[in-house]
Structures are given as structure tokens and as C-alpha cells.
Amino acid sequence: MIEPLTYAVVGLAAVLCVAAVWYAARDRLIDDRLLVVAGLVEVGLVVLLVGGLLGLDHIGDTAEKATFIAYLVSLPVIPAGTAFLAIKEKSRWAMGSIAVGAFAVAVMAARLLQIWMSYG
């Protein structure tokens, strides 16, 4: 379950990143459509957090396990935080921050998957 879900999250985060850049370039502020995408990323990350914690035994090495947990816990904070800032601070810069946050989510989720896959 972790694998397809993480792929989906990486894909959605990439969509969110591109969309936010597009919004910033067109000087558009956050709207429901973008919030839905951010919300989907967030839901995916929360499910991933629960699923990842339940499946921790899959990862043998303790250090890697700790890294995995650190990523799992950090990830959901990012889209929630950037969306909150974008609603509070209505500017194109806030859209840029959603893009940066989404990029970080995509990279971190990909790293998460890399650790998971290394244990077959």
C-alpha cells in the first residue's frame, strides 16, 4: 500500500508545485481548486504517516527506520503550513511558498519511498 500511495503523493505534489508556480506567474491568489489539490496531498501524507508507522517492521536497520519516521512526521506539516500561510498572506509570494513546499514534499516523499524500496 505504501508504494502506490507514495507515487500518488509525489505526483500530486508535483501537480501542486506546477499549479502554484502558474498561479504566482499569473498573479492569481489561492482558490478552492488549488486548496483541493493541497488537501489531497495532505490527506495522502496523513494516510502515509499512519500506514508507514503501522508497517515499520518492514525496515530492518534502526538508523534508517529513524530517518523514515522523521520524514513521515515532517511531511504532513509542510502543505498544511504553506496553505495556512497562503490563506493568511494573500500575495503571489505565498503562491511561491506553496510551490517551494510542494517541491520539498515531492523530494522528501521520493526519499521515503527509496528507503522503503531498499527493503524489498
Place this chain on the structure above:
Amino acid sequence: MAEPRPDRRALGGPGVLLVVVYGVLALAATGRSVLQISEYFDRAPLAYLLSAVAAVVYVLATWCLARGGRWVRVGVVACAVELAGVLVVGTASYVVPSAFPDKTVWSHFGQGYGFVPLVLPVLGLLWFRKVEHDAAAAERGDGLAPGPR
């Protein structure tokens, strides 16, 4: 949050972007630091203590950027510490590599993080300076427009 608008707003405009980049770096530094200290502290105590210090400073800088107001001064100090840290540790990691067997956020001038730790404090300092400048201009009454939002 119905608090009065602080006179030195740091969050507006590019500040919000800085908050996010700082926030992500703070998360990454804290995560790595907790991990290093709890899992294998004995391997490189100096490097791991530095990681912890870096993490605390990044969290502090993020907070100062987000809050603005009287936190601007604290933020300037935090950014200055980061800049000094990345320069000193970056240089040291090349000169005495044996002291840094494992990576920290600051070693090799933040190479492991795309040199973001090297660039960020400079941007932070520039931003805080602009915030201070705008606030001073507003106090004098000649700064009607507090900069681009």
C-alpha cells in the same frame, strides 16, 4: 489571531517564501539532529552537537521571520549566527575533515542541502534589513508604501 498589526511586519511579500524555506530547513535539521543524537551520538559528538545547535537556530530564525515586530532583532542575530556557522564549519570540514566524519547541515558549506544553508542567512539578513528600513521610514512618515507585498 486578532492582535494589532506589528509595526515591523516581516511576513509580507518575499518574507512568506523565506519563512517556508527556513521552516523546511528547520524541520530537516531538527529531524537529522534528533536522529543523530539518539541513534549514534558517539560516532561524532562535535558534529552532532553542531547539528543540534544549527537546528535550534533555524527554528528560532523561522519563528522570528514569521512573527516580525520585536523579533526582527533576534532574527538578525540568528541569521548572523547561521552565516558564521556555515562559514566556520564549512571551512573546518575542508581543513580538518577528520573532525567531521558525518555530515552536518553546515559541513562543506551546506553542500548536502544544495548550498541552501549558505544562501539563506544572507537572504534573511537582507530581508530583515529591508523590514527595519521600511519601519524606520514609516516612523519618519515618508514611507507611505511599505514595499512590495
